[in-house]
Amino acid sequence: MLWHELTIHTTEEAQEMISNLMYEAGAGGVSIEESGTLNKVRDTRYGELYDQPLNDIPEGEAVIKGYYSESVSMEEVLAEFTPRVEELRGFGINPGKAIISWQTVDEDEWAHAWKQYFKPLRVSERLTIKPTWEEYTPTHPGEAIIELDPGMAFGTGTHPTTALCLRALEKNITGGEEVIDVGTGSGILAVGAMLLGAKSVLALDLDPVAVESARENVLLNRLEDRITVKESDLLSLLGGEGAADSAAGDMWPSARPGHTLSDSNSHNEPVSQDSLGVTLPVKIVVANILAEIIVLFTDDVYRALQPGGLYITSGIYKDKEGLVEEALTKSGFDIIEVSREEDWVAFTAGKR
Ligand SMILES: C[S@@+](CC[C@H](N)C(=O)[O-])C[C@H]1O[C@@H](n2cnc3c(N)ncnc32)[C@H](O)[C@@H]1O
Numbered sequence: 001m002l003w004h005e006l007t008i009h010t011t012e013e014a015q016e017m018i019s020n021l022m023y024e025a026g027a028g029g030v031s032i033e034e035s036g037t038l039n040k041v042r043d044t045r046y047g048e049l050y051d052q053p054l055n056d057i058p059e060g061e062a063v064i065k066g067y068y069s070e071s072v073s074m075e076e077v078l079a080e081f082t083p084r085v086e087e088l089r090g091f092g093i094n095p096g097k098a099i100i101s102w103q104t105v106d107e108d109e110w111a112h113a114w115k116q117y118f119k120p121l122r123v124s125e126r127l128t129i130k131p132t133w134e135e136y137t138p139t140h141p142g143e144a145i146i147e148l149d150p151g152m153a154f155g156t157g158t159h160p161t162t163a164l165c166l167r168a169l170e171k172n173i174t175g176g177e178e179v180i181d182v183g184t185g186s187g188i189l190a191v192g193a194m195l196l197g198a199k200s201v202l203a204l205d206l207d208p209v210a211v212e213s214a215r216e217n218v219l220l221n222r223l224e225d226r227i228t229v230k231e232s233d234l235l236s237l238l239g240g241e242g243a244a245d246s247a248a249g250d251m252w253p254s255a256r257p258g259h260t261l262s263d264s265n266s267h268n269e270p271v272s273q274d275s276l277g278v279t280l281p282v283k284i285v286v287a288n289i290l291a292e293i294i295v296l297f298t299d300d301v302y303r304a305l306q307p308g309g310l311y312i313t314s315g316i317y318k319d320k321e322g323l324v325e326e327a328l329t330k331s332g333f334d335i336i337e338v339s340r341e342e343d344w345v346a347f348t349a350g351k352r
Pocket residue numbers: 153154155156157161162165182183184185186187188189204205206207210232233234255256288289290293315
């Protein structure tokens with residue numbers, strides 16, 4: 001399938017407004033690349049595994065790409081989009097050079113293009129993420145390797161939120177824990193938890209593309225006996241009291257705006273608890289999802305945990321830290337640790 005790819009070189013300051021403008025002009029998807037996006041974790045903490053910069057976007061700038069179906073007239077898109085970018089200056093938002101170009105791309109090539117930037121990455125003391133197509137020999141004692149092909153799912157390990165969750169898991173898994181990973185994406189946190197010593201993991205995601213990717217990665221790491229992947233949210237899984245709770249039941253669907261999901265199990269229908277691979281309540285729940293969604297299910301997480309259990313959560317942009325802290329506290333959690341990387345925050349919270 002062919003797509004039109006509209007590219008603009010702009011500023012980090014304008015990136016959110018510009019991606020909205022791209023959607024308003026009919027984009028089916030938008031990607032944002034900031035300076036050094038893919039290599040910061042590696043550089044800041046664990047030294048150089050690779051010395052090649054992963055992108056050469058200057059500090060403070062961003063490259064935004066919008067994807068339009070082949071049938072869309074790009075002349076019309078440009079006629080709508082270009083003046084609106086310039087209008088931003090009038091609102092005090094600087095779009096920088098605002099260099100705009102477009103080309104037609106083949107979906108297959110585009111779907112695999114990112115692979116050249118994804119290299120083995122030592123993400124924590126013990127965990128290294130290895131793309132399946134790269135050669136890698138462990139370099140230090142006790143190093144565990146996550147074999148990964150994320151496909152189109154989120155979760156390469158290069159995003160600060162994934163790294164923060166993996167490090168928090170490493171800090172808190174002592175061996176034998178049962179874990180639920182809500183919003184598993186590529187399955188990276190589920191596999192990481194197992195390699196760190198968990199007994200079993202139940203990995204949930206609402207997106208069927210993520211579920212398929214997570215299942216593939218579980219197989220790649222030969223953990224199919226210990227990780228169960230389900231297309232579900234947490235509330236559907238818990239059923240009973242939570243599913244009957246009208247407040248949560250009303251709020252949950254709005255927690256997934258814009259999801260391209262089959263939603264086969266996202267209407268809070270209880271999931272059979274026979275084949276979960278873990279016994280509720282569990283010792284650890286990890287969820288790397290946006291703050292706006294996290295705050296909607298802190299009560300459910302609390303119910304899913306044993307007393308003394310831990311909730312590790314990220315996906316929280318820095319300006320939403322207070323919102324999540326308040327929701328965690330309100331649900332009865334004690335905040336044990338707050339960690340930060342770049343503009344992102346992770347919480348480790350404990351159930352009394
Ligand atoms: C940011 S990705 C995290 C992927 C991976 N766990 C990581 O840490 O890199 C968030 C994932 O959560 C899923 N998701 C969003 N809302 C959800 C919900 N309410 N229940 C389960 N999964 C959800 C999305 O489909 C997406 O795959």
